[in-house]
Amino acid sequence: MIDPYYLQQLAIGLSQGVIYALMAIGFTLIFGVLNVVNFAHGEVYTVGAFAGLLLITAFAPPFLVVLFAVLAFGAALGFGLERIAFKPFRRFSDEASLKSRAMRESTLMSSLAVSIVVREGLEIGFGSQMQTLPFDYLINKPIELGPVTIVTGDVIIFAVAAVMLGGLQYLLKRTRIGLSIRAVSANPLGAKYVGIDTDRTIITTFALGSMMGAGAGILVGLYYGAIFPAMGFVPGIKAFVAMVMGGLSSIPGAVVCALLLGLSEGLATTFISSNWADMVAYGFLIVTLIFFPQGLFGAGRERV
Amino acid sequence: MSLLEIENVTRRFGGLVAVDGVTTRVEAGELVGLIGPNGAGKTTLFNLISGFTPLSAGAVRFKGEPIQGLKPHRIAARGMSRTFQNLRVFPNMSVFDNVSVGAVGAMGQSAFAAVFGRRARADAISARTWEALERVGLGGVAEDLAANLSYGKRKYLEIARALAMKPELLILDEPAAGLNDSETADLARFIRSLNGEGLSIMLVEHDMNLVMGICSRVVVLASGRKIADAEPAAVRADPAVLEAYLGVDE
Amino acid sequence: MSLLEIRGLTVAMGLQEILHGVDLAVPERGIVAVLGSNGVGKTTLMRAISGIYSPKAGSILFRGEDIARMKSHEIVARGLLQAPEGRQIFASMTVLENLVIGGGRHGLAELDRVMALFPVLGQRRGQMAGSLSGGEQQMLCIARALMARPSILLLDEPSLGLAPKVVKSIFDLLAQIRSEGLSILIVEQNAKAALRIADRAAVMEGGRIVIEGPSADLAGDPRIVEAYLGGHVH
Amino acid sequence: MSEFVRGRLVPLLVLLVVFALVPYGLAKFGKGYFFQVAQLVLIYALLAVSLHLVTGAAGLLHLGHAAFYGVGAYVAALLGTEMKLGFLWGLPAAGLAAAALAFVVALPTMRLVSIYFAVATLAIGQMIHTVLLNWVAVTKGPNGVMLFSGITLFGTPVKSPIAIYFLVAGLVALSIWVLHRLSHSYYGNALRSLREDDQCADAMGVDTVRLKIEVFTVSAFFAGIAGALWAYTTGYVSPGDFGFNTSILVLAMIVVGGLGSLPGAIIGAALLILLPEVLRGVGDLRNVMVGIVMFVSILFLPRGLLGEVSALSLVRRGFGLKWGAAPSDREVGWR
Amino acid sequence: AETVKLGYQLPLTGNTAQYGQDFKTAAEIALARFNASGRIPAKVEIVFEDSRSDAKEGVTIARKFVDDEKIVGVLGDFTSGVSMAAAQVYKEAGMPQLSQTASHPDYTKISEWQFRNITTQAGEGPYNADWMVAKGYKKVAVIAEQTDWGQSVTKYFADEIAAKGGKVVLTEYFNRGLPDFRSLLTKIQREKPDAIYTGFFYEDAANFLKQMKQLGIAIPVYSTSAAHNQKVIELAGADAEGLSLTTNFLPNSPKPEVKEFVAEWVKVRGAEPGQFPAQAFDAVNIMLEAVVKTYPKSTRAAIRDALAATKDFPGVTGSTTFGADREPVKQLSKVRIVGGVFTPVAD
Numbered sequence A: 001m002i003d004p005y006y007l008q009q010l011a012i013g014l015s016q017g018v019i020y021a022l023m024a025i026g027f028t029l030i031f032g033v034l035n036v037v038n039f040a041h042g043e044v045y046t047v048g049a050f051a052g053l054l055l056i057t058a059f060a061p062p063f064l065v066v067l068f069a070v071l072a073f074g075a076a077l078g079f080g081l082e083r084i085a086f087k088p089f090r091r092f093s094d095e096a097s098l099k100s101r102a103m104r105e106s107t108l109m110s111s112l113a114v115s116i117v118v119r120e121g122l123e124i125g126f127g128s129q130m131q132t133l134p135f136d137y138l139i140n141k142p143i144e145l146g147p148v149t150i151v152t153g154d155v156i157i158f159a160v161a162a163v164m165l166g167g168l169q170y171l172l173k174r175t176r177i178g179l180s181i182r183a184v185s186a187n188p189l190g191a192k193y194v195g196i197d198t199d200r201t202i203i204t205t206f207a208l209g210s211m212m213g214a215g216a217g218i219l220v221g222l223y224y225g226a227i228f229p230a231m232g233f234v235p236g237i238k239a240f241v242a243m244v245m246g247g248l249s250s251i252p253g254a255v256v257c258a259l260l261l262g263l264s265e266g267l268a269t270t271f272i273s274s275n276w277a278d279m280v281a282y283g284f285l286i287v288t289l290i291f292f293p294q295g296l297f298g299a300g301r302e303r304v
Numbered sequence B: 001m002s003l004l005e006i007e008n009v010t011r012r013f014g015g016l017v018a019v020d021g022v023t024t025r026v027e028a029g030e031l032v033g034l035i036g037p038n039g040a041g042k043t044t045l046f047n048l049i050s051g052f053t054p055l056s057a058g059a060v061r062f063k064g065e066p067i068q069g070l071k072p073h074r075i076a077a078r079g080m081s082r083t084f085q086n087l088r089v090f091p092n093m094s095v096f097d098n099v100s101v102g103a104v105g106a107m108g109q110s111a112f113a114a115v116f117g118r119r120a121r122a123d124a125i126s127a128r129t130w131e132a133l134e135r136v137g138l139g140g141v142a143e144d145l146a147a148n149l150s151y152g153k154r155k156y157l158e159i160a161r162a163l164a165m166k167p168e169l170l171i172l173d174e175p176a177a178g179l180n181d182s183e184t185a186d187l188a189r190f191i192r193s194l195n196g197e198g199l200s201i202m203l204v205e206h207d208m209n210l211v212m213g214i215c216s217r218v219v220v221l222a223s224g225r226k227i228a229d230a231e232p233a234a235v236r237a238d239p240a241v242l243e244a245y246l247g248v249d250e
Numbered sequence C: 001m002s003l004l005e006i007r008g009l010t011v012a013m014g015l016q017e018i019l020h021g022v023d024l025a026v027p028e029r030g031i032v033a034v035l036g037s038n039g040v041g042k043t044t045l046m047r048a049i050s051g052i053y054s055p056k057a058g059s060i061l062f063r064g065e066d067i068a069r070m071k072s073h074e075i076v077a078r079g080l081l082q083a084p085e086g087r088q089i090f091a092s093m094t095v096l097e098n099l100v101i102g103g104g105r106h107g108l109a110e111l112d113r114v115m116a117l118f119p120v121l122g123q124r125r126g127q128m129a130g131s132l133s134g135g136e137q138q139m140l141c142i143a144r145a146l147m148a149r150p151s152i153l154l155l156d157e158p159s160l161g162l163a164p165k166v167v168k169s170i171f172d173l174l175a176q177i178r179s180e181g182l183s184i185l186i187v188e189q190n191a192k193a194a195l196r197i198a199d200r201a202a203v204m205e206g207g208r209i210v211i212e213g214p215s216a217d218l219a220g221d222p223r224i225v226e227a228y229l230g231g232h233v234h
Numbered sequence D: 001m002s003e004f005v006r007g008r009l010v011p012l013l014v015l016l017v018v019f020a021l022v023p024y025g026l027a028k029f030g031k032g033y034f035f036q037v038a039q040l041v042l043i044y045a046l047l048a049v050s051l052h053l054v055t056g057a058a059g060l061l062h063l064g065h066a067a068f069y070g071v072g073a074y075v076a077a078l079l080g081t082e083m084k085l086g087f088l089w090g091l092p093a094a095g096l097a098a099a100a101l102a103f104v105v106a107l108p109t110m111r112l113v114s115i116y117f118a119v120a121t122l123a124i125g126q127m128i129h130t131v132l133l134n135w136v137a138v139t140k141g142p143n144g145v146m147l148f149s150g151i152t153l154f155g156t157p158v159k160s161p162i163a164i165y166f167l168v169a170g171l172v173a174l175s176i177w178v179l180h181r182l183s184h185s186y187y188g189n190a191l192r193s194l195r196e197d198d199q200c201a202d203a204m205g206v207d208t209v210r211l212k213i214e215v216f217t218v219s220a221f222f223a224g225i226a227g228a229l230w231a232y233t234t235g236y237v238s239p240g241d242f243g244f245n246t247s248i249l250v251l252a253m254i255v256v257g258g259l260g261s262l263p264g265a266i267i268g269a270a271l272l273i274l275l276p277e278v279l280r281g282v283g284d285l286r287n288v289m290v291g292i293v294m295f296v297s298i299l300f301l302p303r304g305l306l307g308e309v310s311a312l313s314l315v316r317r318g319f320g321l322k323w324g325a326a327p328s329d330r331e332v333g334w335r
Numbered sequence E: 001a002e003t004v005k006l007g008y009q010l011p012l013t014g015n016t017a018q019y020g021q022d023f024k025t026a027a028e029i030a031l032a033r034f035n036a037s038g039r040i041p042a043k044v045e046i047v048f049e050d051s052r053s054d055a056k057e058g059v060t061i062a063r064k065f066v067d068d069e070k071i072v073g074v075l076g077d078f079t080s081g082v083s084m085a086a087a088q089v090y091k092e093a094g095m096p097q098l099s100q101t102a103s104h105p106d107y108t109k110i111s112e113w114q115f116r117n118i119t120t121q122a123g124e125g126p127y128n129a130d131w132m133v134a135k136g137y138k139k140v141a142v143i144a145e146q147t148d149w150g151q152s153v154t155k156y157f158a159d160e161i162a163a164k165g166g167k168v169v170l171t172e173y174f175n176r177g178l179p180d181f182r183s184l185l186t187k188i189q190r191e192k193p194d195a196i197y198t199g200f201f202y203e204d205a206a207n208f209l210k211q212m213k214q215l216g217i218a219i220p221v222y223s224t225s226a227a228h229n230q231k232v233i234e235l236a237g238a239d240a241e242g243l244s245l246t247t248n249f250l251p252n253s254p255k256p257e258v259k260e261f262v263a264e265w266v267k268v269r270g271a272e273p274g275q276f277p278a279q280a281f282d283a284v285n286i287m288l289e290a291v292v293k294t295y296p297k298s299t300r301a302a303i304r305d306a307l308a309a310t311k312d313f314p315g316v317t318g319s320t321t322f323g324a325d326r327e328p329v330k331q332l333s334k335v336r337i338v339g340g341v342f343t344p345v346a347d
């Protein structure tokens, strides 16, 4: 029999991983369609949490209402974000621009700029401290599974992540809109020639991805009972890492890697020390990339 | 000793045998054509020779030395340069800079030399670049961004870049694609003049006028196998080639 | 009335004007070929028709409706499909997925017919499109356009990279689908073959149409023979 | 005339500002503040230009540059405090240590391409930062290192602000000159080919992996130099200054200035250091304003304030002079 | 008469802005009270500059303050890192600097111009250790945030507890803002310590305590004055119950100066102040006192000397005296969260 101590640590590592996964799903979806890193995804997560907070303090609706309202809000947020930070850069359709690094990284910077404005704005509006939440909304009631203790939030977040992943896989593999998303991601110009409304597809993807990001924000906010303007930063980076480790285009891959990342951090705390956990997680990433230069589930480079 | 010897070269992709035990060679000064139906394995064979795809089996020797397993840039440094079927110019660089990369690749330029080096080296690279540019007639657009060139000019740009390396063997993958008949005729003259200066050339082409008109020998692939290797006239008459590739004679 | 009628089309990239008032018409069930040497603006014209570039001036009437400033997907929805230069296939998706996407709302209705035209694609249906050979990709590109049951097909250098046998079968195919009611606008470097199947042809130079007329006339025009047919009539 | 204006005058003006106007202002107003800001601009300009080499020219998105800056700062500070080695030792040692570390981490990771490379550098940066923060025995961990000994050149202490400023400006100018030679030369062309299409560059005989390792190392060297300058001008280094945010700040500088453009990197550094200072007046909103200015500049000039193409032609005309071996009317080329 | 100017560098934006904003409010309360009192025939003005807890901004601000000849003394910064980077400038220029929070052991060693108004862990650590040993807790686990402050938390505590025959069974650091302490908690639990000594700020404290409850771990937790903030109770609710800590600020103390400060603070913020605002409030007042003592000859050097001579200054955090090393000597008291309030306790 394994020492329950290790079981408990595994469970904690996994629950950490599920949180990263929740964030990574939306992040990967958005990266997929435009092939640019959306630096503002962390802020969508944060704003989602703050929207939930405002809703709770103002109307105190039931939990599910909060969740769905935040999802809807997230979708709207994604729409706005795409319009402001990404769409303007698609006005250049000549080849030099399409293949230019400068143009690609400028989109990255526009999302960074938006994220700065949003985060600083939140700090001015709410202060940078953690916000207090009504305790009955928190999803952290302990559940004992034999020697292992988890909390309600672990179950909820796991369920939500599973539903998101399943739903998204179905959407991408089985539906027309999913096929369009993949087509735009593979070749945006080609997509125009086959009659895909690329703008709408991109906006839909942003709305979907941001919806998931905002949902993740409020869930994790309620899980830890901690909502503050900088909360999106760490999960944002971890989601980015998980996505790349998984091979960019594969959402299940990103999820698996997010779990691995969470686990490796948990194990690092167990066997080494909490402050070295990052070292282990990033070391793990580097080793993975040395052996799988295209991520664990990535496609190879195109042929010459 | 031949310039390039290809021996029993095979390449498999999963279950598909893209190149299947091909043996042939290119003599110094020769102009060899490589033809075959779409998907016959021509580009794959070029990738095998130039080091982009590892061999499943067989051997490739260049100037008598085995080159399989070498990185593309090592092979290029030995004097073999190539163009690509899907044009691959450097879009956000000027035409001049594009071509200079070939010269730099061949002549080498270290970080140290770039900072403290003498002017002579840069001048030599510059001269070589101009020479290649003038050779293909792109001198006038040297400062334009490559992305703004039309398709045809890009083809010449690729050739210029390869020429700037001063190769001994030039490998051209469908150089005439996208050119009209009179442009193709110009290209044919151009390739022949290159060959006349002693450059060995191997080219893939679907334009039979070009291939039959300038090649001294034609190799035919079909489904990865070599089905003919002879003078143009003989290939043109080969029933197997007619069947697999040419269809009814034009 | 012509199915597709282009009037005074002017296209500019940034400050540089590339097309200067192009007029061209494609009749119902007609094949029109556009010839011209490299860089005269043929592809630009094709892109403008498909809504990739938005023109600076002029109009493009399709069945009498001006599509010049429409989005590309609206244009495709009207049955105007293109097999573009550079192929623009979805490299990281399988051959079959490429065709499904090409089918649009028709889905896979046309699959059998298209597969019959390009049997290679049938053998490679599960392969990533990006790993196909150049010619196979070109076939996929044309096949993808056909999947959507176009009423007018725009082909930008369809014979590029194809073996002579396949080129021949493609031109045969064009003649055949025209007889089924399709119109075709084709840009082609293989002027001989293009003039053989086209009803009318136009020659572009420097962003303008300089000669336009029945293809038979053009095939005999000494200027054309000199410039595009390699200097001698076969 | 116009050629002269475009080519010679601009760099001359910049040098004039750096070496004459700013010191003059300092002497005249006696303000340490302007001088401090100018010094900061210089250090960040060096950081930005060294990142330009990797990310702008060679096109490798580098998200961990600040870590090498940190390594340089720590090496200089630790040598100064623990080994009592002065500035003249600390400066090159900082560069070399950062370069050596970059070389070691580059060996296994430089085969990576595009975003995989980016995330690997992110990880490397974070790992180095973690080590700086937690390896208490060597780096003193979160306590940071205090460097009491000021700058001493050949036994003479350099104490006055103006002297320190001239020293920093001189070193930065020299470093940027080296980076300029690397990026504006045929070597630079090879780097750019790597960015445009590494496989094709390979076919042209360019050893892409070696080139990547080389520029990564060189860039880290100059980041290390910048670190040493920071350590010596501040007197105290702590891990917080070398985190992900600093890497992103430097990246923002080169993108806003014009990715691929060396003068752009300098402009970007000046902008993003000066802007928050200029905006001090608007109070708490100032960082929101920085974000907005950044966004607007990117929106209207997505290729940056001074885009690569115009920067290249400016530099080429300016420093390139005539191309000896080329026909005399040709002006294109590098020297 | 001419106004006397003071500088205050502090993080007003960025992710430590909550602390800087608290300091600013405290300083404004102190200043308003002072200017209303008319103790000198001139107004005092404080120039606030935002450093974002960023060393390069901190140094720039320091230069700016030094340039302004009217500024005769500087308060801040928040973190030791920024305070110390700026201190180099103040040292060169001869500007008295009084930080309300910089706790790095070397901070005051930089030069005779650096002062601080925070009890260093050299005092607080042993005090806590003695307290715990007296309660019979001999096996102790220590965790602290990975900052210079956290380092000194563990160091001084461990030294004393070892001297008193106790034992530290586990020492571990974490990064400030760690969202999930459960791995760490499980690890602590495995060591079965009698008590846990913690070096964290109130937000980490709240998370730590909540997650401890979730895991059903019931081990007494001791902490420092940094966790003394109403927010702990707000954020952790009932889970904060039982947290013991040392402080030198008791908001419900009957002393008039405390009452006045708390009342003013509640007016502005709507809640009771914690330890840090109180420290800032005192720091500003100590500085103002130095201005009074030196007026009208309030030069930087005079202010420095006046600061150094501060003796038994009656602040809200108790009486303050600067030793020869420019460190404050302060009285600590013990409090525990009982029934949702910080309650002074004897043991």
Ligand SMILES: Nc1ncnc2c1ncn2[C@@H]1O[C@H](COP(=O)(O)OP(=O)(O)OP(=O)(O)O)[C@@H](O)[C@H]1O
Pocket (backbone or CB within 6 Å): A303, B013, B016, B018, B036, B037, B038, B039, B040, B041, B042, B043, B044, B045, B085, C124, C127, C131, C132, C133, C134, C135, C136, C161
């Ligand atoms: N990476 C790969 N994975 C799977 N199959 C591949 C791969 N590369 C090539 N093939 C297959 O190998 C065959 C040979 O391809 P190749 O590109 O060599 O043909 P080719 O003779 O150049 O044809 P074309 O004249 O059309 O360019 C093709 O059928 C292609 O689909």
Ligand SMILES: Nc1ncnc2c1ncn2[C@@H]1O[C@H](COP(=O)(O)OP(=O)(O)OP(=O)(O)O)[C@@H](O)[C@H]1O
Pocket (backbone or CB within 6 Å): A094, A095, A096, B147, B148, B149, B150, B151, B152, B153, B178, C013, C014, C016, C018, C036, C037, C038, C039, C040, C041, C042, C043, C044, C045, C085
């Ligand atoms: N983005 C652009 N900026 C500036 N000029 C451009 C741009 N795109 C194309 N051009 C120019 O427009 C002209 C027409 O290009 P286009 O691609 O339409 O030619 P084409 O007739 O299709 O030639 P080809 O036969 O080579 O395909 C060319 O001279 C090209 O250099």
Ligand SMILES: [Mg+2]
Pocket (backbone or CB within 6 Å): B042, B043, B044, B085, C133, C134, C135
């Ligand atoms: Mg091929």
Ligand SMILES: [Mg+2]
Pocket (backbone or CB within 6 Å): B151, C042, C043, C044, C085, C156
């Ligand atoms: Mg074209």
